[in-house]
Amino acid sequence: QKEVEQNSGPLSVPEGAIASLNCTYSDRGSQSFFWYRQYSGKSPELIMFIYSNGDKEDGRFTAQLNKASQYVSLLIRDSQPSDSATYLCAVRRNTGGFKTIFGAGTRLFVKA
């Protein structure tokens, strides 16, 4: 079992729709969870982080965390073609050196 699992996609949504990206993790003691966006040929950039159960909203983005289910998600409302990218879920472990481990990423395509 991978430490951080994501559906690799591609996920294709029409412009204006809600894109839902999901991530599960195996280390139950993990405390911090991050979503990064990576455009092709570019480096990852932070969208948002979350560490408490529930929802956290930032503009068109909402992160959701459920530690009991070891599940974190990212919703993108009113998706735009410029949102087309790979979305990386990252988890900071609380054991083994407190590393930030990345999932394989989900490729999102937003069709105009």
Next chain:
Amino acid sequence: DTEVTQTPKHLVMGMTNKKSLKCEQHMGHRAMYWYKQKAKKPPELMFVYSYEKLSINESVPSRFSPECPNSSLLNLHLHALQPEDSALYLCASSQRGPGQGAGANVLTFGAGSRLTVL
């Protein structure tokens, strides 16, 4: 200044060459990281420096040698690399090192150095 600057952007080297990748940040961050990323794969952690001390080495082959001369600079010395080491090498920094608060561990990445080993 909210940037992490990496040089060079592109590097082509032979298997017998010695070269270095450089990374610089002036955000006052006290943790710096090297990640390796192959095409269509996630970033893979190589090394972490926390307060200028090496805190994590992910069993990286000795042909990769990190160095942190001060809190703003991070180098990765390369020697006798193999073609399979060709990848994008990403430097990142965070406010504080591993083990400390969610916000303090947000990674700011540089643009990367694309390495090709012939």
